[in-house]
Amino acid sequence: MASIKPSKKFEAALHAAETDPGIPKDEAKAQIEELRSDLLKAQYARLAHPKHALLVVIAGIDGSGKGRCISVLNEWMDARHIDTLAFGEPGPKEQGKPFLWRYWQYMPAKGRSAIVFGSWYRPLFQELAEKDPDPEKIYDIAHTIRDFERTLADNGVQVLKLWYHLSKDAQEKRTEKLLKDPDTAWQVNPDDLKVSKKFGKAREAGLLAMSLTHEAHAPWVVIPSADDHVRAICTGQAVLKALRKRVIHHHELLDSTPVDAPEKIVITPPDSVPDPDDDTTPDLPRKPLRPMAPAISLDRLDYTLALKKSDYEDQLVALQGRLARLTRHKRFANLPVVLVFEGQDAAGKGSTIRRITHALDARMFRAIPIAAPTDEEKARPYLWRFWRRLPAPGRIAIFDRSWYGRVLVERVEGFAAPAEWQRAYEEINQFEEEIVAGGAVLLKFWLAVTKDEQLKRFEDRQKSAFKNFKITDEDWRNREKWDSYVQATNDMFQRTSTALCPWHAFPANDKLYARVQVLNTIVTQLEQALGVEA
């Protein structure tokens, strides 16, 4: 593959690992004793101030004993705060879900660590091991991985990636020794035997994957694996170094919490491991600019648009009928649908959603009101609670408010720092691209009312015996910040109304008009997705 250059550092690291370094037993014992104590201290320091989770991605040559790191880390650290996440080939649960969905599902809480097997690197290794790898596809996968790891790093999830490596000879010897004894033969994966023939291919794939995706906030470390002690010590050292980091991304401010122990462990063998803090990120060809949808602005909507009640009723029934028939279409069973509803307070989101669900079988939809996050949600990146609620094929998830809270209420109220909400536009666009790439239809609706109309509705609600629960002091406080919300909304349109996932903003001073527009959009988009004529 001429076009992808292997990094010289990683070539050197693999070469060093292939010298199959060992270590005298006494020296190993002394190092391990110190390392265990340091690992525990570092783990507890994190748990005491849970700012970050740590994902340790395990990869490497088959037959290198990489599975042993589970025992090592669980024995050396407090196992109660370490998860083992091992992903096989995608199963029925992953059907119709975005590629990254499974990794989001099991995101550990801040303070915790997880060991990840079968990670998001799987498709990259697979493509790199192809007979004739497609550089474009490879860059594409590398971009997805780097975007994902950047989003994690920026949102409190640190990633450390370990490549277990040894010489071809050592690999063969290790396998033979295990196979000889029936009680240890099970440790040899049947694939290992085949893979031994493919040593060169696997080495090349690892080298290029590391070269393409090594970043200061998500570094690769090569672990020499021929010797049990060296493998264990290098694993422990890499994890220790990661746990001691107080900054996992250059966007973040330095945390001045003093590190509680000096780094005095000698890397074994010396010089084999590139500095994980090395900030030189490999260049990938730039991603093409994201095509955007035509501009939207709240002040350019026509708020006089309205519908006569009799026209509304005819159109509503007809649209509900079409929607009902579409969702009973054979091909609908394969289609996940995500509907997002945003809009000013009292714009009519709830009543619009009910007009939709009325046409649906109850098994088919889930209405998801977004309120304050639970503590399980607060302990994870803000997108986690939306990832965990993505619908299965044939199901409709209706979000009543959504991930856009990050750039609306959290921005206006100052719950998110400027750096956080500013980078959220890109994180959200990538999230939505993942959803669509996973095969879903995603539609985003903004119901827009004018400031006068909102006041009228607030006052009506306060007068109504069974609507006054809908109006709180908070609504009035939000209303005082009307202009800030308009600014945040228009910025949101500008940054997130992409050609792939455009915003559908409808004036809703007349509720009937807005409801019909929303239903019509859903129906026509589903007809298109299912290839059904109106």
Added chain:
Amino acid sequence: MASIKPSKKFEAALHAAETDPGIPKDEAKAQIEELRSDLLKAQYARLAHPKHALLVVIAGIDGSGKGRCISVLNEWMDARHIDTLAFGEPGPKEQGKPFLWRYWQYMPAKGRSAIVFGSWYRPLFQELAEKDPDPEKIYDIAHTIRDFERTLADNGVQVLKLWYHLSKDAQEKRTEKLLKDPDTAWQVNPDDLKVSKKFGKAREAGLLAMSLTHEAHAPWVVIPSADDHVRAICTGQAVLKALRKRVIHHHELLDSTPVDAPEKIVITPPDSVPDPDDDTTPDLPRKPLRPMAPAISLDRLDYTLALKKSDYEDQLVALQGRLARLTRHKRFANLPVVLVFEGQDAAGKGSTIRRITHALDARMFRAIPIAAPTDEEKARPYLWRFWRRLPAPGRIAIFDRSWYGRVLVERVEGFAAPAEWQRAYEEINQFEEEIVAGGAVLLKFWLAVTKDEQLKRFEDRQKSAFKNFKITDEDWRNREKWDSYVQATNDMFQRTSTALCPWHAFPANDKLYARVQVLNTIVTQLEQALGVEA
């Protein structure tokens, strides 16, 4: 079916509903206005003091418009606090999971309400609609349902069950009318047409199901459904009455919180609905006594049992080899396995678990340390957090501490009231029976150390640089209550060591001996479950 007697009250209620009562439009409007306001107040009173969740089970004659209750309740109440849970036929997610698993998964948090379609009554209705129903099977299902609903009621989840009913004529007319218009024809389930022929069968099934499972803490209410207004009002009234209840189970003390509005809604039509507070629970034939395993007591274990290091190493490797081969057996892919580890502090649970996981593919197991519940868990019955972690087929869930905390630490420390931990024995036995009925192997281990041995280990831990994290002030405090824990443990053995799920209690003063015993038990039990010779 001669042996199951229909209740006269429910016969009368069905008969009343079959008069297809209507209501003048003006009167309906007035009642609805008052009802909406009362429902909202009751809903908010609950949210302000979230003691209970409410599950509204929807059942009834097909074509009775029972699906409309989603719109009614979501429109009349604050839809943000109501979930719609609709279950179809079990899918791949439910494979190898206990029957009740799916209902536990979606348990709403305290304060919230849920509308449940396709509930746990499905198999009861199915069996009752059989040509030649099997009374024994029916009683069995009825027991499972009543046990489940009692556990829910006792743990903060209220159940209200609605049977939508109308006359055969009205059912036919309603169906015809909807079918005439292509825009409303979708509201007619294809099954409805067939079901119309089976009106008598469905009526009989409903009548008997209600007769068998009506309880004061989980009442059935018949909803006359021919008229849209009557159906909506009766639904609202039944829900209102449930929301206003301050006591959902007779075991609980009366809560003296004043009800904030008098009950002044007139039931429409009068006398059609049996009093849901009617406490006469139908008699079912008694369940056979649960066979128990031989008695266990901590003081009768032989703590001198030990293993030589060389014997240990041979046996350990051999057992790990057998375990590894078993879990790679073809039939293992269909077997969910649940391992429970309990024992005194420092008894060696962690190191024993590592000897097991070492023999397992990382994709195969999940180690689940049980610590303090999260707020999502606190808002639900205490068993929920274990239900949500049950393993899929071919997977092993290893609980490091478990649901037995309810009758151990929660009892001794007073976190659970006496009534709570006392009824937990039965709840736990039923939970485990469900797990086993779902096809899983469930093994419970108690690692037992003597008070002296524990002291020695505590002291060793405090001296060790990398073990002192394992010893906290709490451990020393627990140790002071040694005798209370012994009492709680022995009671636990007595009440929960059933023939189906016996406790395996091993003396663990010698860790090597205990580890080999545990591994040997797992291996032999799995061999038996898989039908494999040692």
